[in-house]
Amino acid sequence: MITHVLEVLGLKRSAGVHPPSHKLGAEAAIERAPLPETVTLPLQQHIGAPAKVLVKTGDEVKVGQVIGEAGGFVSAPIHATISGTVKQLPTVASSVTGKGVPGVIIESDGQDEWIDLSPANPEMLSPSEIIARIKEAGIVGMGGATFPTHVKLSPPPEKPVKVVIVNGAECEPYITADDRLMIEQPERVLSGLAIVMKALSVKRAFIAIEDNKPQAILKMREYVSKGAFPGEVSVCVVPRRYPMGAEKTLIKTILGTEVPEGGLPMDVGALVHNVATLAAVHDAVVLGKPLVERVVSVTGLVKTPKNFLARFGTPASALIELCGGSDASADELIFGGPMMGIAQPSFDTAIIKGTNCILLKKSDIREEHDCVRCGRCVETCPMGLVPLQFVNLVKHEDYEHLADFHINNCVECGACAYGCPANIPLVSYIKVGKLELRKLGVK
Amino acid sequence: MDNKPLVLSPSPHLRGRNSIKKDMYLVILALLFPTAGAVYFFGFYVLLMVAVSLLSAVLTEYVAKMMRRRPFTLDGSALVTAILFVLVMPPRTPLWIVVVGSVFAVAVAKEMFGGLGHNVFNPALAARAFVTVSFAGALSRWIAPVHSMLADGVATATPLSESFAYTLSKTEMYKALFLGNVGGSAGETSALLILIGGLILIAFRLIKWQVPVFYIGTVALLSLALGQDPLVQILAGGLFLGAFFMATDYVTTPITTKGKVIFAIGAGVLVVLIRTYGSMPEGVCYSILLMNAFTPLIDRHVRPKVFGLVKKTKKEAA
Numbered sequence: 001m002i003t004h005v006l007e008v009l010g011l012k013r014s015a016g017v018h019p020p021s022h023k024l025g026a027e028a029a030i031e032r033a034p035l036p037e038t039v040t041l042p043l044q045q046h047i048g049a050p051a052k053v054l055v056k057t058g059d060e061v062k063v064g065q066v067i068g069e070a071g072g073f074v075s076a077p078i079h080a081t082i083s084g085t086v087k088q089l090p091t092v093a094s095s096v097t098g099k100g101v102p103g104v105i106i107e108s109d110g111q112d113e114w115i116d117l118s119p120a121n122p123e124m125l126s127p128s129e130i131i132a133r134i135k136e137a138g139i140v141g142m143g144g145a146t147f148p149t150h151v152k153l154s155p156p157p158e159k160p161v162k163v164v165i166v167n168g169a170e171c172e173p174y175i176t177a178d179d180r181l182m183i184e185q186p187e188r189v190l191s192g193l194a195i196v197m198k199a200l201s202v203k204r205a206f207i208a209i210e211d212n213k214p215q216a217i218l219k220m221r222e223y224v225s226k227g228a229f230p231g232e233v234s235v236c237v238v239p240r241r242y243p244m245g246a247e248k249t250l251i252k253t254i255l256g257t258e259v260p261e262g263g264l265p266m267d268v269g270a271l272v273h274n275v276a277t278l279a280a281v282h283d284a285v286v287l288g289k290p291l292v293e294r295v296v297s298v299t300g301l302v303k304t305p306k307n308f309l310a311r312f313g314t315p316a317s318a319l320i321e322l323c324g325g326s327d328a329s330a331d332e333l334i335f336g337g338p339m340m341g342i343a344q345p346s347f348d349t350a351i352i353k354g355t356n357c358i359l360l361k362k363s364d365i366r367e368e369h370d371c372v373r374c375g376r377c378v379e380t381c382p383m384g385l386v387p388l389q390f391v392n393l394v395k396h397e398d399y400e401h402l403a404d405f406h407i408n409n410c411v412e413c414g415a416c417a418y419g420c421p422a423n424i425p426l427v428s429y430i431k432v433g434k435l436e437l438r439k440l441g442v443k
Numbered sequence: 444m445d446n447k448p449l450v451l452s453p454s455p456h457l458r459g460r461n462s463i464k465k466d467m468y469l470v471i472l473a474l475l476f477p478t479a480g481a482v483y484f485f486g487f488y489v490l491l492m493v494a495v496s497l498l499s500a501v502l503t504e505y506v507a508k509m510m511r512r513r514p515f516t517l518d519g520s521a522l523v524t525a526i527l528f529v530l531v532m533p534p535r536t537p538l539w540i541v542v543v544g545s546v547f548a549v550a551v552a553k554e555m556f557g558g559l560g561h562n563v564f565n566p567a568l569a570a571r572a573f574v575t576v577s578f579a580g581a582l583s584r585w586i587a588p589v590h591s592m593l594a595d596g597v598a599t600a601t602p603l604s605e606s607f608a609y610t611l612s613k614t615e616m617y618k619a620l621f622l623g624n625v626g627g628s629a630g631e632t633s634a635l636l637i638l639i640g641g642l643i644l645i646a647f648r649l650i651k652w653q654v655p656v657f658y659i660g661t662v663a664l665l666s667l668a669l670g671q672d673p674l675v676q677i678l679a680g681g682l683f684l685g686a687f688f689m690a691t692d693y694v695t696t697p698i699t700t701k702g703k704v705i706f707a708i709g710a711g712v713l714v715v716l717i718r719t720y721g722s723m724p725e726g727v728c729y730s731i732l733l734m735n736a737f738t739p740l741i742d743r744h745v746r747p748k749v750f751g752l753v754k755k756t757k758k759e760a761a
Contacts, residue, residue: 017459019457019459173457248750248751252750258750258751259751260751260752260753261749261750261751261752261753263751263753331447331448331449331450332449332450332452332456333449334456338454338455338456338457339454339455339456339457340454340455341454341456342454343449343450343451343452343453343454343456344449344451345449345451346449347447347449359456361456363450363452363456364456364457364458365450365452366458369463369516369518369560370557370558370559370560370561371560372463372466372559372560372693372694373560373693373694373698374466374693375693375698375699376461378698378699378747379700381747382750383749383750383751384747384748384749384750384752385747385749385750386698386699386746386747388698405746406749406752409749409750409751412454414454414455417455417458418455418457418458418459419459419461420459420461421461421462421463421465421466422463422560423458423462425453427453427454427455428453431453
C-alpha cells in the first residue's frame, strides 16, 4: 500500500512489473526423476562455440564421460548423462534458438555406471586448479543464460572482481527450482560460493533473494552464520519485482551502481552467479562430478506441479507424465519462465543445462492494436529505454536509427509487452530490430 | 498429449490485464463526476447534449472505420471524446452544433489522422475550437446555473469575462467557484467534482499528478505575478478540466514524465498570456492545442535516462 502510494507520487522508481507469482511448486520437495530410457544431448547447451563430438554410434559410455569436448575458450564440454550405448548422432533442434545443432542420443543400459570421480579438498587447490575443474565439469550459467562459468571466473587483470552476487532472486513467475535448492541444499550452494570467492580472491558476497521466498531466506541466513567463508557474506532480501533477477538490475539494486551500456558486471567489479551454478561448482570441485543433472520445475497446467532433479537429455514428456500429465487446455510448452522462456514445438524436447523450468500453459495470443502512447513501456523499462520508439522505427523499416535509441541495451525482459494495453508484442519488434541493425553493421 | 499441436508464440508468454478499453472506461467513470455536476447545475438539457454527442460520435466512428476498412471495436475513445466535448461547451449549445462538433472530433480530428494513437490534437478541444470559430453567434448564450448563488438572471457573464461582477463576499465567491455553482461551460465549473474524477485517474495510475499540479501551479504563480487573483484564475474557466482530463491525454501529450511537466508548464504560461493579452476571455482550450503541436518536439528531445549510459570523456571523443 505504502509502495503503491509512493509509486503513484513518482517518489519511488517503479521500473519493472509485478506479474502474479504463480509459484505452484513452492512446497514440492525436489524429487529424483527416474533415469530416462534414452537421452538426447545437443552438443551446444551453452553460449559460445559448440562442443566437438568425441563418440561414434555404438560406443559404450559411462555417466560423466566426455562425449563432446569444448570447441574453444568460450565453450563447454558435454558429458554423457546416463550409461549405455550411443545410438545415433543426429541433428537436433536447439530448445533455445530452434536451429539445428549436432546431438548425441544415448540408450540407457539401466546400470547408471559412473566414471571414476576424483574428489578434492578445495582448501588445497589453487585458483587456477579450481577454475580448471569447473571448466572440465562443463559448468555454465544455470539461471538460463548458460554462459560458460570458467570464462566468467577468468576476468582480465585490469578488471578485478571485488564482489560476488549470488542470484537467488528467481523473479520469473512459476519457477521454483532455485527456491527449493536454497531451502533443501543450502550447504551445496554456500560451498560453491566459498569456492568461487577463493578462486577470485573476493572478500565480499551478497546472496540476493526476493522477499516472496521467506523459507529460502531463513535457511540461507542460518547456513551463512554457520559456514566459513574467505570473506564477508550476507543475505540480501530484495523486493519482488520483475526483472529483479536480471544481472544489471540486481547489481543496481544491491550495489547501487549501473553496469555501463554494452559493458559487463566486471566493469563495476561485480560477478553474478545463479544459485544452481554454485551448487554445480561445489559438485565439480569437491566431488569431481561433471554437470549431468539439474533441478527443474515442472509447473503450470500439470496435475501436480513438482521439482525434479533430472538428467540432461530427459524429454519433457517424461517429466510431465511424472506430474500426472497435463491439463487438456494446455497448448503451450515453455522452457524457462513465462516472461523470457522459449516455446517448444514438441513434448519430446529434451532438457539441457539452462532449462530451469518446464511450463505448460494455455496460450494467450491477443490482437495487436495501434499504440496509444500511454507511456507504460517507458515507465517500466528497467533499462531506461523508450520501447514504443523501437516499434515505430521497425514498422517504418528505419533500422539505422535504432542505435540512437540504445536498442542493444534492451535485455528483452518483456516488461514492456507485459503491461502494454494495446497488446503490442514489443519484444518481437525489438528482436527484429536488433537483427536488422546487426545486418547493417552498425554498432 | 503426444500428438497435440503446440502453439509457438514469442515471449513474453504472460500478459498483464491492461487494455485500451479498460483505460477508456476508467476515464469515463472519472468523467461521470463532472458530468453529473453539469446536469445538476445546468439541468437535464445537458444530459440530452451528452446523449446526442455520444450517439453522433459512435455512429461517426462506425462509418469512419467502415470507410477505412478497419475493425470497429468501440474501444471507448469515441465515448470519452464525446463526453469531454459536451463538458467544454456552453450548457445551452444547440443540439445541431453538438452533432457537428462530435462528428468533427471523431471524423476529422481523430480518424483522418489515422485513428486513436495517431491524432496530433486533442479531438474534443479541436472540435470545440472548430465550432467556436464557425458558429460564434449561436454559442454566445451563457446561462447561470439552475440553483445559482451568484446571479438570478437567465443570461450571465462567465467569471472570466470583463463584464462579470459579483455582489457577494470573496469567500462566498471562491466557494461558489470551487463547488461549481457559477456560469460557464457545462462541465468546467465545479473544481471539486473534476478533482474527484482526477484523483480516480491518479489512483489508477492513468495520469501523472505532475501534469495538473504544474499546469495549475504555473497559472497560479504567473497570474499572481501579474497582479491578478490567482484563485479566481485557477478556479474559473476550464483550467481544472483541462489540467486533469485534456493535458493528460495519452496520445497528444509527451510520453515521459519530464516531457509532461514541460508540456504542463508551457500550457500554463499560454493560458495566462491568452487570458491577459489575448482577445478571448479563456485560453485553456488553445493552450493545450498549441502544446499538442509541440509534443513531437518535446518527445524528440526529452528522453528517460538510459541505464548505464557512459558519457564520452574528451579523450575518447577525440
